[in-house]
Amino acid sequence: MKSLPDRKINFHSLYEIVDAPIRWHLLRTALNMEVFGRLETPLSAADLSRALGSHAGNTEVLLKGLTAMGLLRKNGDTYVNTELARLCLCPQSETYLGGMLKSLSVMRTQGMENLEQIVLNGPPAQESGPDLENQSLWKEATSYLGAYQRAGVGQEAVEIARSLPEWPGFNKMLDLGGGAGMIGLYLVLAHPKMKGVLFDLPKVCENALPLIREYDSDMRMQVLAGDYNEDQLGEGYDLVWASLNLYYAKKDLNHVMAKIHQAMNPGGVFISYHEGLHQGRVSPAFHVLGRIAPAFRAQDFSFDQGEIADSMLKAGFARVHSKTIETVNGPIDLDIARKKGGNNGF
Numbered sequence: 001m002k003s004l005p006d007r008k009i010n011f012h013s014l015y016e017i018v019d020a021p022i023r024w025h026l027l028r029t030a031l032n033m034e035v036f037g038r039l040e041t042p043l044s045a046a047d048l049s050r051a052l053g054s055h056a057g058n059t060e061v062l063l064k065g066l067t068a069m070g071l072l073r074k075n076g077d078t079y080v081n082t083e084l085a086r087l088c089l090c091p092q093s094e095t096y097l098g099g100m101l102k103s104l105s106v107m108r109t110q111g112m113e114n115l116e117q118i119v120l121n122g123p124p125a126q127e128s129g130p131d132l133e134n135q136s137l138w139k140e141a142t143s144y145l146g147a148y149q150r151a152g153v154g155q156e157a158v159e160i161a162r163s164l165p166e167w168p169g170f171n172k173m174l175d176l177g178g179g180a181g182m183i184g185l186y187l188v189l190a191h192p193k194m195k196g197v198l199f200d201l202p203k204v205c206e207n208a209l210p211l212i213r214e215y216d217s218d219m220r221m222q223v224l225a226g227d228y229n230e231d232q233l234g235e236g237y238d239l240v241w242a243s244l245n246l247y248y249a250k251k252d253l254n255h256v257m258a259k260i261h262q263a264m265n266p267g268g269v270f271i272s273y274h275e276g277l278h279q280g281r282v283s284p285a286f287h288v289l290g291r292i293a294p295a296f297r298a299q300d301f302s303f304d305q306g307e308i309a310d311s312m313l314k315a316g317f318a319r320v321h322s323k324t325i326e327t328v329n330g331p332i333d334l335d336i337a338r339k340k341g342g343n344n345g346f
């Protein structure tokens with residue numbers, strides 16, 4: 001006779017894997033139907049369904065699901081946005097992340113519906129994912145990148161840069177591949193005198209400039225359009241900031257790094273903010289999984305831990321200090337490089 005297994009396995013994490021797409025379907029549907037925009041003030045499911053022209057019963061099911069996910073609060077018969085939904089999911093908010101989340105979901109899951117075929121046969125013969133070197137894609141992304149940068153990433157950059165002993169002496173900074181340019185703008189406006197330059201692809205700069213001017217009446221932030229693989233980056237920088245954008249320099253990272261080094265003043269500081277994969281590229285999970293769809297298309301573009309720091313040293317930076325910090329973008333490696341000269345003692 002067989003005996004029953006004498007084990008008590010905690011397999012709850014497997015349910016969470018099954019549930020993950022459910023959460024996204026609920027959120028995507030609510031974003032598409034502009035549910036959050038209407039729940040700034042409390043509404044019952046019946047009132048909301050009248051406003052949306054939707055099925056009353058299923059509108060209530062949707063609202064209950066969003067409440068269970070912590071995006072709405074239920075009070076009696078009415079539903080209202082939580083703080084997170086109010087700030088990040090209402091289209092009228094300056095920190096609306098709905099556009100970015102929808103675009104991320106496409107980038108992160110493209111091709112996954114045929115995953116068995118891809119695992120069996122290898123990457124599709126024709127590239128099927130978004131072309132991340134396409135200027136138009138980044139141009140369209142500028143407005144949602146701006147909201148993302150205003151939602152805390154800009155302030156995070158300020159905290160990092162302000163903790164540098166060189167901070168008070170900075171006069172000019174470069175936000176390299178900065179997209180909407182808000183991170184550079186936060187840095188510049190947090191400093192009494194520093195001016196800034198956003199460097200990005202020409203079509204992106206066209207969209208970024210009016211966004212920057214909304215906040216920068218003194219014109220402390222300028223825009224320099226170009227491709228960092230081909231063009232010069234300007235000169236005289238005391239601080240260079242590059243976050244989540246050096247992937248497109250990967251064909252020859254050392255070449256771009258040498259240009260960054262050359263564009264900086266003696267004693268200048270270069271802060272790189274990128275993921276660093278380790279343990280044979282299986283960790284951190286957030287980055288491994290977030291970029292696994294392109295990896296299946298043979299476009300595994302994430303950085304290894306130490307890759308950027310090595311390139312900084314090859315380019316002639318005197319010293320690199322690296323550390324991993326927890327961010328809204330998961331664990332991020334900060335590689336802080338110093339150029340010889342100035343008052344930094346190298």
Ligand SMILES: C[S@@+](CC[C@H](N)C(=O)[O-])C[C@H]1O[C@@H](n2cnc3c(N)ncnc32)[C@H](O)[C@@H]1O
Nearest residue numbers: 138177178179200201204227228243244245248
């Ligand atoms: C993921 S966004 C990151 C934006 C910003 N640094 C941030 O952290 O929010 C990548 C940026 O790199 C820029 N980029 C891509 N290829 C580039 C190139 N060859 N030269 C300059 N910028 C480039 C894109 O236009 C886009 O703005």
